[in-house]
Amino acid sequence: MYGRRVFACLFSLLLLMPVARAAGDAARGAQAFRICAACHSVVPDRNMTGPSLAHVWGRKAGSLASFDRYSPALQRSGVVWDTASLDAWIKNPAAFIPHNAMTFPGLQDAATRADLIAYLKALGEGKTLPPTAQGGMGGMMGSTPQRPDLKQLKAEDTVTSIRYCRDTYYVTTADGKTRAIWESNLRFKTDSSDLGPHPGAPVMLGAGMAGDRAFVIFAKPEEFDAFIRRHC
Ligand code: HEC
Structure with missing residues (x-):
């Protein structure tokens, strides 16, 4: 009886451990964001394949008014983007919200997910971030690829x-x-x-x-x- 309770306690501690570790690092998250940057910008309302993630923190899923291509599944999910929901989404989008339109297989590494979430949170809070994250000059390894300004071409x-x-x-x-x-x-x-x-x-x-x-x-x-x- 008692032993089982101790076991249950230990077990839930084990479950909690990754969460306790999961205080991500926004600067590392800014680097990791290159995984997402082919489809997402962090410039407000600059939408690409996916919606801008500038103010995704605390936002209701599927609610960015300037983005016209949300799936009904995401819009109807009732999810609000916070640490827990972003973690589940980035880990396995198809499992978290079936029939969504984000063609991304998911990111298994919990530490990188935590870094990404810290980054998205910092963005939402308007914190200053490294230039690579804010879309300085793109193209280099490890920086966010930027779309060229087509008015500036030769x-x-x-x-x-x-x-x-x-x-x-x-x-x-x-x-x-x-x-x-x-x-x-x-x-x-x-x-x-x-x-x-x-x-x-x-x-x-x-x-x-x-x-x-x-x-x-x-x-x-x-x-x-x-x-x-x-x-x-
Ligand atoms: C291949 C393109 C692609 C990649 C890569 C991608 N996404 Fe997405 N993302 C999308 C699309 C498309 C949607 C809209 C999905 C829908 O409507 O079902 C989306 C939606 C989202 C949303 C919900 C936004 C909202 O307004 O509700 C979040 C959060 C998000 N992506 C985070 C990420 C993160 C973090 C990464 C990198 C780990 C990533 N995405 C990688 C295409 C992508």
Whole structure:
């Protein structure tokens, strides 16, 4: 009888231990956030594949007004983001809220989860964080990748016309060069955010590399028609 109670006590202590250890470190969390940064920014209302996490701490799940792509599952979950709910979510999103739309397998390492949560909490409290976390210059190992400002690109990236003939797009840029790209390797996108291109000045990205895929990004979809001319 007594022995069983002691055992139960020890057992719950064991269960509590990881929680007691879980005082995460926000600065380490800022580094770990690169796991999330492909889909999330920490700039208020800068939404990507996922919603901005700038003020996620204490927020009701699925409630950021500027994000239009929440799953019904997340919106209906009734979850409020705090240490316990964030931990369960980051550990295994599909188990915590089935049918959600975050295609992330989950992070098994409890210490890293605690660091991430400390970071999101610090952000929510408006604490000052290392520059890597706030989106300084991206691209380096260990820093948060940043989207480029498409208004700042060079002439060689600014598209002036696009001609389509048979199976090929001929994309001419402001430096006078024309590149021939197989239609299957060219994607057209829009970026209506403050980082998007100037209206009427779409930009091309990725064409210089392996030549197997490039993007032309317009300010708005109405420009597709205006730019792409079929002519052989
Ligand atoms: C592949 C893209 C992707 C990755 C990687 C990703 N997320 Fe998400 N995240 C999403 C999407 C999409 C949603 C919206 C899910 C939904 O509506 O069901 C989301 C939602 C969330 C939410 C809920 C926000 C809200 O407003 O309710 C939190 C919190 C979150 N993610 C944290 C993280 C953290 C922390 C990481 C890194 C460990 C991460 N995510 C990695 C795409 C991603």
